[in-house]
Amino acid sequence: MGSPENLTSEDYLKLINAFAVDLLQRSTLDEIFWLIADRAIAGIGFDDCVIYLIDRATGELVQVAAYGPKSPEGRVIIDPITIPLGKGVVGSVARNLKPERIQDTRLDSRYILDDEFRLSELAVPIVLDGECLGVIDSENLNVGFYTEKHEEILVTIASMAATKISDAKREEELHSTVRQLKVVQNKLATQAKELINAKEIADSSNRAKSTFLATMSHEIRTPLNAIIGLSDLMRETSLDPEQHEFAKVIWDSSNHLLNLITDILDFSKIEANELSFAEGNLNLKQLVETSVRLCTSANPKNKIPVVANFDSSTPGWILGDEARVRQILVNLIGNALKFTLEGQITIKVTTESEYLLFSITDTGVGIPETDFEKIFDPFLQVDSSLSRRYEGTGLGLSIARKLSRLMSGDLTVSSVVGVGTQFVLSLPLRAVTHQRTKPHDPAIIETKTKLKILIVEDHPANRLLVVKILGQIGFTADVDVAVNGLEAVKIVSKSPYDLIFMDLQMPAMDGYEAMRKIRSNDAIIQPRIIVVSANVQPEDISNSYSAGADGFLPKPIDREAMVGIVNALL
Incomplete structure (x- = not known):
């Protein structure tokens, strides 16, 4: 279309209209980023441009597309770099959510040298709902090259692309989650079949069989808790009909597996005369x-x-x-x-x-x-x-x-x-004349502020699930995590917490020992402790209360049960 200084308002309008039409036809992040580089930036006539995307896992801006010397052959970035959030001009723009024009980079200490030293820079954030998704960054060899008009058109392009980028990013994350859940589900189905076969092999010793199945049950119920909980949360998000059906199949199949494991464990307990009752x-x-x-x-x-x-x-x-x-x-x-x-x-x-x-x-x-x-x-x-x-x-x-x-x-x-x-x-028939206190009616938890919560769980997916459910039911708090009982005791000894969600079976120190140490330490401001465990036999529940628990939630976690027990304790 020519050099940027020769573009008229009509040229800019045509460029924006063409970009908007092309953007509608793009559905993946890769397509959107390279559209910005290949069409929009090339159409403006800039010599150089790099598009960055924020990696939430690392807190860094990653180069995902480029035009000019950084991508001479197209679709490939030469020596890509990453920039920490808040560092350099690009990082500052991402943090402050405001575009910046640097007329002379020699006078700005934030300038980060990439492939070549250039004298002027224009960086514009890609923002949606107050959150920065990435940055469009262009540099030029001449001092004072970029004008207010250049900034205006890049802001327009970034604004148009923001919603599309957010949708594409969410779509890719959803597909990735569905694929991971399917892989785990297949593994669990295989484990369940192996568990049934193992039952036949272990018939010679009912006690050994029961111990083995109980252990396997815990190992299967723990990831099942994450699958059932996260797939249930996924069903309440914005999914198209096919994706909603995928999530429903995963949820239904996981519950079927859970029922299978529960049946086998109960059967083994009965056969070994180890089943207990809690009247x-x-x-x-x-x-x-x-x-x-x-x-x-x-x-x-x-x-x-x-x-x-x-x-x-x-x-x-x-x-x-x-x-x-x-x-x-x-x-x-x-x-x-x-x-x-x-x-x-x-x-x-x-x-x-x-x-x-x-x-x-x-x-x-x-x-x-x-x-x-x-x-x-x-x-x-x-x-x-x-x-x-x-x-x-x-x-x-x-x-x-x-x-x-x-x-x-x-x-x-x-x-x-x-x-x-x-x-x-x-x-x-054993009737009783007195009644228990009327159970709490599960409702959305009243929003509670300035509360501190510690989640003690060695499985990352289950930590995520507890956080998501707390947020979904309206519970606001500062949430910290510990991966085992030993780490939990150290954390609680240094800082007070209002509520602890405690797993039982963990490395280094299990939940029982952690609760006993917390309860026996007079220097600790005593928190409420809710056990969240896949060990759900009556003796597990009884031992939890004996160790110092205030409540017990079996895995998979039921949201209404969590609402009731948290409201009752707090």
Whole structure:
């Protein structure tokens, strides 16, 4: 188009219009940056230009495209350099978000020599919503070369490109995250298969098998926590339909893997006679309603109604292991939803003699009478065609019956093929007259300022997840991290914290020991401590409270549970 000093206002307008049209057709960062260099800068007639992008991981500006001596053959930068944020003219522009024209670089100590010493420089930030994405930098051999008009057109180009660069950057980060999650998911699927095979090999020693599976469960649940949590957060971001489907598949598959691991661990504990129970007072109606909600929310496309009825003879509160009873109910209601295509599912709670009865009746496909006992055998699915359709390990009903009998109850079935099925869970009736404090209603946490939080977690993805969830639910605070218990004790000894999220299984020092050291040190201003762990057996929870925990959150982290426990403690 000619030298910049010969360009008219009409020439500039044509250049901007052409750049805008070309920009609409670019979708990747690489395409956008080289469009600025090859078309816009070349069109203006500048001899030299370099485009920088801020690398958030390092805090440096990286050369990503160029025109002139730095890229004589196009699309390749000769001897690319990086500039720290705040250093040189480019770094200062990035930090201050304001363009700068240097008429004589010999008089400016900030000037950074790149490929050749030049006497004037013009740098313009690429800014979106108050955040600098990068810098367009041009240099010239002559003193006082750049004019206000030059600055104006570069500012226009940078402004036009900012939104496109931000969108492209977010798109590339999203695709990268999806690829990483798929790789991890495939690895976890392989590990899950290996875990099932390992169970068969370890049958000769129930105790050794149980220890092995518990360890493997922790190692798998820890990354699963990150996958489930981050994919859930991803689903709430601005995704196109295909990307939303990718995130949903990852979330669904990860939850399926989690259920598989939980079933195998529970089965191994039962077989080794190592399963423990934690009894307490539980609200009967709330228990059933929560179980229904868990099943229906996990299958939002299933519109089969689930109706719960409570006989007038049933007490409001009973004594029992809430987690284990819910586990059985969720399995039975979940199965009913799987195999019922029309009609409804009815839950009836009654009393009979000294027993509390939960009847779950569906209008599904039904079960042949010859298979009534087979369905409770571990790893057995009586209809292979249905198992392929609905998936599953064949452990759920086996575990449910074993749990009911360990609690001095039973689980029975009656069914008519093509009409429906009824499961009846019977448990000893132990009513209680006093109620627990009404549970906290999960709501968005009231914004709290000037609070300090320490996250003690050796897995970086899980540290990120806790931070993201805290931010999403409206919790504002200064957040620090420690990668093990030993580091956490040192940090807390030097500075007070309001709240600590503590993992249990870490190198150097585990969470139990870290909590004991913190609680026993009178010089430490005592914080609230919430354990966040994949070790979720009753003994893990009990040991956590004994070591000094104020609350316990199992992995994968449930956001509503986090809201409730943090609000309750603070």
